[in-house]
Amino acid sequence: MRVSQILNPTLREVPAEAEVVSQKLMLRAGLIRKAAAGVYTYLPLGLRILKKIEQIVREEMDAKGGQEVLLPIIQPAELWRETGRWDVYGPEMFRVKDRHDREFCLGPTHEEIVTDLVRGEVRSYKQLPLLLYQIQNKYRDERRPRFGLMRGREFVMKDLYSFDKDEAGLAESYQKMYNAYTRIFSRCGLTFRPVEADAGAIGGSGGTHEFMVLADSGEAAVVYCPDCDYAANVEKAECQPQPIKSETVREDYSLVETPHMKTIEQVSDFLGLGQHELVKSMLYQGDEQIFLVLVRGDREINEIKLNNMLGPFVNLQLADPEVVRQTLGCEPGFVGPINAPKDLKIVADLEVSLMKKAACGANQAEQHYINVLPERDFRLDQVFDLRMIVAGEKCLKCGGALKEARGIEVGQVFKLGTKYSKALSANFVDENGQEKPCVMGCYGVGVSRTMAAAIEQNNDNDGIIWPIPIAPYQVIVVPVSMKDSQVVETAEKLYEELLQAGVEVMMDDRDERPGVKFKDADLVGYPLRVTIGSKTLAQGQVEFRLRKTGEMELVKVEELTSKVQGIIAEALK
Amino acid sequence: MRVSQILNPTLREVPAEAEVVSQKLMLRAGLIRKAAAGVYTYLPLGLRILKKIEQIVREEMDAKGGQEVLLPIIQPAELWRETGRWDVYGPEMFRVKDRHDREFCLGPTHEEIVTDLVRGEVRSYKQLPLLLYQIQNKYRDERRPRFGLMRGREFVMKDLYSFDKDEAGLAESYQKMYNAYTRIFSRCGLTFRPVEADAGAIGGSGGTHEFMVLADSGEAAVVYCPDCDYAANVEKAECQPQPIKSETVREDYSLVETPHMKTIEQVSDFLGLGQHELVKSMLYQGDEQIFLVLVRGDREINEIKLNNMLGPFVNLQLADPEVVRQTLGCEPGFVGPINAPKDLKIVADLEVSLMKKAACGANQAEQHYINVLPERDFRLDQVFDLRMIVAGEKCLKCGGALKEARGIEVGQVFKLGTKYSKALSANFVDENGQEKPCVMGCYGVGVSRTMAAAIEQNNDNDGIIWPIPIAPYQVIVVPVSMKDSQVVETAEKLYEELLQAGVEVMMDDRDERPGVKFKDADLVGYPLRVTIGSKTLAQGQVEFRLRKTGEMELVKVEELTSKVQGIIAEALK
Incomplete structure (x- = not known):
């Protein structure tokens, strides 16, 4: 194929509508055009990919x-x-x-x-x-x-x-x-x-x-x-509970004032406790039931796990402040499990059940309980893995540090x-x-999403870097001048030779400056570029460049095709 | 491909829903299935075609x-x-x-x-x-x-x-x-x-x-x-007017009784005139105008030509009887151009303008005029080719008899x-x-219509007869018994050999009676069939059959593949 013969309208400017890299580059590289919100036309190169x-x-x-x-x-x-x-x-x-x-x-x-x-x-x-x-x-x-x-x-x-x-x-x-x-x-x-x-x-x-x-x-x-x-x-990743070494509390729990302290961070600082020593208590509303959900203060609730474990159609949402007031008589920042109403189902993460001394909200404004022992001081109706995993935790399978x-x-x-x-x-x-x-x-x-994802993964400031197996064409041949007959002749010869060898090749036959051709070639993202210029040609050589690394080398004209074939065969293996 | 491995549910019965041959055969041959009225699923063989x-x-x-x-x-x-x-x-x-x-x-x-x-x-x-x-x-x-x-x-x-x-x-x-x-x-x-x-x-x-x-x-x-x-x-075919040899009428036109005579046939019989001596007059309603349209009695009006000549958006329809009554004061069967109202546009076929003695409706019940001469006795506001052509007429280009x-x-x-x-x-x-x-x-x-049209053109009582270039597979190999190890072995060998030779081949590896296999092969319409049976195999031969002609011949096992290749190459030339 020849650049002059194909509708491949590249753009220097980034279209205002585009928000993500793949979208920007697909529009700029002339692969797609927008027809309506979320509806696109595939131009020839885009369709080819x-x-x-x-x-x-x-x-x-x-x-x-x-x-x-x-x-x-x-x-x-x-x-x-x-x-x-x-x-x-x-x-x-x-x-x-x-x-x-x-x-x-x-x-x-x-x-x-x-x-x-x-x-x-x-x-x-x-x-x-x-x-x-x-x-x-x-x-x-x-x-x-x-x-x-x-x-x-x-x-x-x-x-x-x-x-x-x-x-x-x-x-x-x-x-x-x-x-x-x-x-x-x-x-x-x-x-x-x-x-x-x-x-x-x-x-x-x-x-x-x-x-x-x-x-x-x-x-x-x-x-x-x-x-x-x-x-x-x-959303799905299972967590291994990480028990905390501490003595089991012996004294009874007691109420402490926590004026203006609402977040986990504020309460832990104020009480001089680690966040992992706090119980985070959140009220969730299902379609038919209300749940009090507990995780350690240093953890996040995984709502997907929670939803799945509580039943397929429980349809959980974080409870409105109004529901919190009605259910527990306090504002959301002070919720806790002690003395919770009997018809409220208390659901806890595995780690909560392992806590030996904790602090939690007291269902009263500006107050928390300390020296709390789960199951002694409040009931746990259901205990399972309901938290978000974080990097560095141990792999459940092999114990390795997760990334x-x-x-x-x-x-x-x-x-x-x-x-x-x-x-x-x-x-x-x-x-x-x-x-x-x-x-x-x-x-x-x-399929179309894979095309976008490939770009999200493979791009740089100059444009797309297509993996060879899904590139629109594997090679672009760029004669630096269309006026130099020897350059054009060699370019045409190599183009034909590559085609004969079964290589998918694009020929930039436009009468444009080399800079324009190079910029377009990089933008569209052809994996391999062959540049034919008069200087190197005088030595019987052409310039061969890998889009991915930018590596360039001079290759003898007669060795070019077999070099290209070798690289492509390797990539398609 | 093997019949046992593909979803190709053939039917012996013709589905009740099917009205045309291609539809019946595509359903019976297991190429498509109906999902809703006018909406179909393409099964594997149908999609392949x-x-x-x-x-x-x-x-x-x-x-x-x-x-x-x-x-x-x-x-x-x-x-x-x-x-x-x-x-x-x-x-x-x-x-x-x-x-x-x-x-x-x-x-x-x-x-x-x-x-x-x-x-x-x-x-x-x-x-x-x-x-x-x-x-x-x-x-x-x-x-x-x-x-x-x-x-x-x-x-x-x-x-x-x-x-x-x-x-x-x-x-x-x-x-x-x-x-x-x-x-x-x-x-x-x-x-x-x-x-x-x-x-x-x-x-x-x-x-x-x-x-x-x-x-x-x-x-x-x-x-x-x-x-x-x-x-x-x-709809489009142009007609050459066919003048009738006759003397130009000299006497004035006159009114004759035509009791109960409404159709051209009735009137021509009754008056003892040829149908080509009558003027057929029809009232048409456009969006903004009413037209009286005239052709010879032995001709039909081509409404497409009429519409096109009278303007792109005239939107003609045959006038309701009520409009005929209002416009001309008579029933549709007695309409004619003589003394037609001035604001009515009279449009005539070329042949009408060439008539030298005619009869036509009189805009009065049960009466016609005879000895009518167009242009002397009624005006022609517009004259052009507006009739349907019929087989046997002369080609406008070369004068040959049209078919x-x-x-x-x-x-x-x-x-x-x-x-x-x-x-x-x-x-x-x-x-x-x-x-x-x-x-x-x-x-x-x-594209999908071409598939249907190909079947409408190429079928017989046994099923579809695919032209080789668009057949789902070019050849079907039919071992008559899956229990005869030599038959199966030869079938497998030929199947592999044909595949290697680039032939698109289906192998009927089902443990079914040969009759069932033959019926399905004919129904689906594979152009070439190779049957392997123990009797002919004993002579080192297989049976080769053309779906289109039913021609059968015995071919040596070792010559089969090259014979098939030759026929396919010829068809794809």
Whole structure:
């Protein structure tokens, strides 16, 4: 391809609308254009990158026995009513009526439609496992779609759904997809980690991993162990309680004045106690019940863990001050577990149950209790791991010191179990003639999001640095002048030679200054650049440059193609 | 691929919902499944065929300098308001509101969005011509979506938009696309004709061809000349007036009783005249005017021609009986031009102006005039070609006798002119520094429709007969028994050998009776079948069969692969 022949409008200025790096660079590099909030047009180079990622995904799905299908984008409401999701999905779902007033949605996901397909086609265990996938647009009406392809309203996903006859089969399909995803992101040339994640409200039979492309700009925090393969989303990461060495308090607890002291920090300073010697008490409101939640003063509550442990639909929120007053008769800053009402459920982190001498709020303004001993002085209705982990804590698996990183979720593998197959009666007859619901899993790759994440991870001040496997073209050939016939001739010769060798090559044949060409090449992010100038050409050489490191070297014209081939072969291995 | 490994649920019964052949066979052959009215899921084999057609289309677009992009499906209403189409598009357009109540449509076509893109990126004539295309879903909320992929509500299209600096450039782009389309449908192995078509309400600077796959079940009638390359949609086909030899009438016209005679046939029988000696008079209502339209009694009015000639937005409809009574004081059966009110516009076909002695309605019940001479006895306000052509008439180009055929429209090339570029200010600066609107063309291929049309054209009682270039797999290998180890071994060997040779091969490895396998192979429509049975194998032979002709021959095992390769190479040439 030639730069003069392709619509690749690069921009020097950063568009005002852009907030994140990938968005800025994709707009500047002429890969995408905005059509509406969260809705983008892919220009030729952008589409080429997208298709490369798609193709890697497709090959890995096929390799695991995935069968590609194409499900509809517009889906009838009736199916979503059968699973109960039409009413609970909320404003994220685009809904549309046809001319006969029948309701449809623009598929945000395809569990319903694929399960409907399978219930019509699968009769026997002999037809299982069945792995169906598609690559196409998904729709989610985000409240604030503003990060380019990182969080669009129209975006490209690969979604695979597995149907198995039992949990063992599901485990196998899950592992296949886990392995396929590992290959996909490796083949894309990205640094990533599969992390244990929270199954959240999607429900399912447990077990889910998120695939995180590591990038400082990532919206998700993950912890990982450098000594073993443990890695988890902080939302999910399990904590090991860290007991504090101290004597068990013998005296009774007593009330102390803590005038104007509201925060943990203020109270610990004022009482001369470590924050780990305080009990942090927070009142949470569920749909049907109120909870008093306790963690050590130096810890944070992990609301996701809390929600999951207290039941799937408890729908917790931090209680309003008004509710605190009604329930405990005090302001939020002075809440504590001692003498809490009997119908209030007290839920504590594991570490709280190990405290031997503590201070806590007294449910009275400006007062705290000291010398408190959990279970002696207040009851614990439920005790479990409900806190946020922090870097440096011990890995549950191997004891190594955990590290924290930021990540961008680009894939998720998920055990659904029988939620959808039961709701839609997607049954099969097993070896013993028994009818059973299929056991399902779902597995998504954000294809357009992977493109954005790749940029978030691989960029510098000059632009994008594409990993070779997903670069729009692997090499750009830059003749420094279009007026020097020998330079142009050599450039054309090398261009042809590289094409013949199966290299994906772009030729910057524009009559522009070399500076303009170099800037564009860096911005678009071609991994390899070959510059043909008259000076080096006089020595029979061209300049070869790696975008990633900026390394340059002079290479003999006749050795250029095999050098390029070698580097590409290495990268695609 | 192996039949046991693919979701290809064939059906013996014809699904009740199916009305046309392609729909029946696609459902029976397990290529698609219905998800909602006019909305389908593509199963693995169906998707494979779709992708093959897509790839042929893509290659031919690229060969003409087309650049592939991906435009959004959800498009903001504002753009459609700028061109005025938001309000005129009608119920065929799916409309959707986002959570902020902003209006969008699901793109039925992409002129607005692509022109919006171009107005943002194109500044100079140097950037033109620009040919942008995409392959993706389109949405049209058909009133009665009932012919499978022939007329869906969600369907796959390739649409290319050309932007040129002038009409000459447009003519060139148009010709490129015309040639590309000719190559596309040839490469698909289909019998088709490009026909002159009516530009209709889309407007534009004139000039459009439809590409018709010929099939008896086609919904469109086309005429073509077997002696030259003239071909046209009957809606558009121009007629040569066929004068009738007769003396010019000398006597005055006179009134005759025609009791109970209403139709042309009745009147001509009753009066003893040929139908070509009658004037057929029909009253049409436009939005702002009423027209009396005249053709010879043996001819039919072509309402499309009529509408186009009387102005783009005249919006003609046959007048209600009530309007006939009000305008002419009689019932529809007795309408005629003599003494018609002055403000009524009389529009006649060319042949009417050549009539020398005619009969016509008298605007009185049960009466007609005879010995009528047009222009002497009634005025002709406008005369042009407004009739339907019929087979056997002379070709305007070469005089050959025209033939009629049925066709399925699978592509259209269209000169848009500056309609959209003017409305959206998609301007460029020309060589002289003048700002001008881009001159546009649009070019569509119904990709999913082509798949259906291919079946309408190529099927028999046993199922589909795929042309080799778009067959899901080119060859199916059928071992007649999975229990005969030698048969299985040879089948596996041939399967591997064909794969190695780059042939797309399916292996029917199911433990089924040969009859079941043959029936499925014929139904799905694999062009070539190789049957391995113990009897012929004892002679070192396998049975080779062409789906299209049913021809069978015995081929030596070691010669099979090269024979298959030869046939495929020929078909893909």
